[in-house]
Amino acid sequence: MKYGIFLPNGSNGYILSKATSLYEPTFEHNKQITVEAEDLGFNMVLSMMKYRGFGGETGYWDSCLESFTLMAGLAAETKTIDLFPSVTLLAHHPAIVARMVATIDDISDGRCGLNVVTGWNKPEYTQMGMWKSDDYYDQRYQLARDYVSVLKELWTKGYCTYQNDSFNLEDCACFPLPKHQPMIVAAGQSPAGMRFVAEVGDRNFVMASETNLPGKVRELKAIASEFDREVGTFACIQIVSAETDREAEAITSKIIEEADKGAIARVIASATLDTNPAGSSEQMKTGLTRPPAEGNIAFMGMPVIYGSHQRVAEKLDRVAEEADIDGVMLCFTDYLKGIRDFGDHVMPHLSSASVSAVPASAARVPA
Numbered sequence: 039m040k041y042g043i044f045l046p047n048g049s050n051g052y053i054l055s056k057a058t059s060l061y062e063p064t065f066e067h068n069k070q071i072t073v074e075a076e077d078l079g080f081n082m083v084l085s086m087m088k089y090r091g092f093g094g095e096t097g098y099w100d101s102c103l104e105s106f107t108l109m110a111g112l113a114a115e116t117k118t119i120d121l122f123p124s125v126t127l128l129a130h131h132p133a134i135v136a137r138m139v140a141t142i143d144d145i146s147d148g149r150c151g152l153n154v155v156t157g158w159n160k161p162e163y164t165q166m167g168m169w170k171s172d173d174y175y176d177q178r179y180q181l182a183r184d185y186v187s188v189l190k191e192l193w194t195k196g197y198c199t200y201q202n203d204s205f206n207l208e209d210c211a212c213f214p215l216p217k218h219q220p221m222i223v224a225a226g227q228s229p230a231g232m233r234f235v236a237e238v239g240d241r242n243f244v245m246a247s248e249t250n251l252p253g254k255v256r257e258l259k260a261i262a263s264e265f266d267r268e269v270g271t272f273a274c275i276q277i278v279s280a281e282t283d284r285e286a287e288a289i290t291s292k293i294i295e296e297a298d299k300g301a302i303a304r305v306i307a308s309a310t311l312d313t314n315p316a317g318s319s320e321q322m323k324t325g326l327t328r329p330p331a332e333g334n335i336a337f338m339g340m341p342v343i344y345g346s347h348q349r350v351a352e353k354l355d356r357v358a359e360e361a362d363i364d365g366v367m368l369c370f371t372d373y374l375k376g377i378r379d380f381g382d383h384v385m386p387h388l389s390s391a392s393v394s395a396v397p398a399s400a401a402r403v404p405a
Contacts, residue, residue, distance in 0.1 A: 039388075040365030042082040042272065043075050043377070047108055048099040049091065051367040052276065052338040056306070057289075057296040059372065060096055061092055063103045065111055071373050072112050075119060078381040082120040084153055084223075084367065085109055087132040089129065089162040094301025106138045113146035122223060124153040127169045132188040132205065135197070140193070151221035152189070154239070156182050156231075159308045179234045180204070185301060186222055186238045188350055193219060200306065225274070227259075236261035240333050241270045243367055245340050247332040248286075248353075251361040261349035270364030273357060276330075277345035277368050278377050289371065290330050297336040305335065315340060335361045349388030375397045 044052060047063045061067070072083050085108050091100035100391040105123040113121055121142065125135050135152070142150040156178040165170040174181075184204035191198040192212040200207045225243040226235035235242040236258055245255045255271045262269040328334045330342035343353045357363065370376025 039363070040081040040272070041079075042365060042367045043071065043080060043086060043373075044274070044367055044369050045071060045108075046369075046373055047085040047103040047105065048088050049101040050096050050098055051371075051373065052092070053336065053371055054092075054096065054098050054298045054301050055293040055296050056095060056298060056334050056339065058293040063256065064099050065103065065108065067373070068103070069112060069115050069119050071377060072119060074339045074374065074377050074381075076116050078385070080119060081365070082122060082151075083112070084122040085156065087123060087124045087126050088154075088159075090165055090305040092301040094298040094304065096301060098298060098300045106135075106142065108174060109150065110138075110142050112143055113142050113150065116146070116351065118147075118149075120149050120151060120153045120221075120372070122180035122221075122310060124155050126155045126157050126162075127178070127185055128157055128170070128174075129166075131175075132185045133192065133207065133210050133212055136189050136192040139189075139220050140212065140214060143218070144214065144219060145218070148217035148287075151223060151240075154182055154186065154222060154224045156221050156224075159375060161308060166281045176357045179230050182224075182234055183238060189222075190219070223272075232258050233261055236267065236269050237265050241272055241364070243272050245273050245274045245333055247341050248357055248360070249332075251357065251363065252314040255361050255363060271361075272365040272367050273361065273363050273371070274340045274367045275354075276340045276356075277350060277370055277376060277380065277384075278342060279350045279376065279384055280344075281346065283345045283349055285369055286346065286349075289303065290342055290344045292336055294330065294336045298308065299326075302326065302335050337369075347364075347383035348387050351384045355382075355389050359389050 045068050047068055049062055050060050075083060085105045087105040088099045088102045092098045093100060109123040111120045139150055143394055160169055181204050188198055188200050188205060193216050196213050196215055198207050198210045221240045223241040224235045226232040227244060240257055246254045251273055258269055258271055278290050280284050287362050326335055333339045333341045343350055
């Protein structure tokens with residue numbers, strides 16, 4: 039099992055609620071989280087990208103640190119943890135992204151990958167005049183395939199000629215080459231998204247309940263086998279860990295009770311525009327009706343594992359064993375405290391952990 043973290047580079051992290059502390063994203067906060075995660079032996083961190091937030095009382099994601107710039111800064115502050123910036127396909131040409139990844143790869147000595155985001159949130163791109171048309175909902179994974187093809191050719195050869203409806207590159211150059219072939223990851227939730235990741239990606243991030251997750255893992259493996267490839271599945275999970283089950287349940291319930299319904303309404307409105315069935319946007323549309331374990335929208339649609347520290351470890355072990363996942367991508371309601379509690383109190387109980395917790399007395403990054 040590998041462990042990763044979705045960094046809170048958007049305002050308020052991944053919680054759409056007034057029940058937690060509201061904050062603006064800063065480099066210092068994300069640096070402290072990443073260094074702490076590295077010290078604990080986490081394998082990767084990933085920063086998302088959002089060009090327009092969802093407002094509401096909490097100003098959810100109204101501020102967002104630019105993903106590549108952030109990861110370049112973190113590359114210089116870390117030594118072992120893998121770094122994944124996110125590219126939104128409509129906003130950046132692949133030849134520019136290939137060079138940005140190669141630069142971060144150099145800064146980090148070969149630790150940079152790339153999260154490919156096709157993008158279903160139309161208002162992000164209409165404000166910049168970048169939305170092609172609503173046909174994009176159905177065409178975006180073909181664009182993504184072309185995009186990744188250009189990236190990989192530039193990363194391996196340094197030159198690329200690629201001409202079709204998506205791109206027109208004529209002997210396009212990109213040097214220096216990265217030290218290794220950067221890993222491609224994505225959140226392929228829908229059948230079309232999973233097929234894209236199975237065909238060209240290395241890891242797939244899935245928001246699925248404990249009941250549905252094993253089926254997603256099997257489906258991805260079956261599709262990947264068609265291309266004679268092996269692709270890992272990482273479960274996206276929100277962690278609410280406390281001294282007791284009752285305390286954790288109370289925190290979880292309060293987050294749902296005080297959900298930012300204005301921001302949630304905007305998330306659902308954007309998700310409803312997506313014509314791609316059974317994807318990440320579909321997970322959003324069910325809103326506040328889902329139990330936390332199945333991905334309540336107050337937790338950005340991610341399943342929540344909550345309980346005492348030992349209970350959280352037991353649940354993570356069960357998910358890992360029954361779903362046969364390759365890793366998890368974690369979010370926390372309070373990131374620094376959450377990661378430290380995870381390292382000190384949850385990881386010692388994890389039989390599936392590929393990392394070991396540092397002692398509670400170890401030196402800590404100041405909060």
